[in-house]
Amino acid sequence: DYVTEAKPGDEAVVTPGGTLFIDGGSLMYLIGSRMDWKEDDFAAGFVFENPNAKGSCGCGESFTV
Structure with missing residues (x-):
């Protein structure tokens, strides 16, 4: 939100x-998470790296703990 x-x-x-x-x-x-802003030719948005995540999507925008 x-x-x-x-x-x-x-x-x-x-x-x-x-x-x-x-x-x-x-x-x-x-x-322990890291959040970064990534931009390329096709998209821009936040990418999350969470050491507690048990799974994540390929783009790095969502994860499960």
């Missing part, structure tokens, strides 16, 4: 490109 400010219990990750808010319930699943 798109939000402009954190709710109680949310974590704010501030980067030069903007601020990312993670809800408290999802935070434990993202510990």
Whole structure:
């Protein structure tokens, strides 16, 4: 979801490109994760690397824990 400010219990990750808010319930699943922005000739978007993931899609946009 798109939000402009954190709710109680949310974590704010501030980067030069903007601020990312993670809800408290999802935070434990993202510990140790890396998020990067990738662009190529066909697409642009976030790619996630999660050491806790048991499976992921080929594009890196989603994963299961």
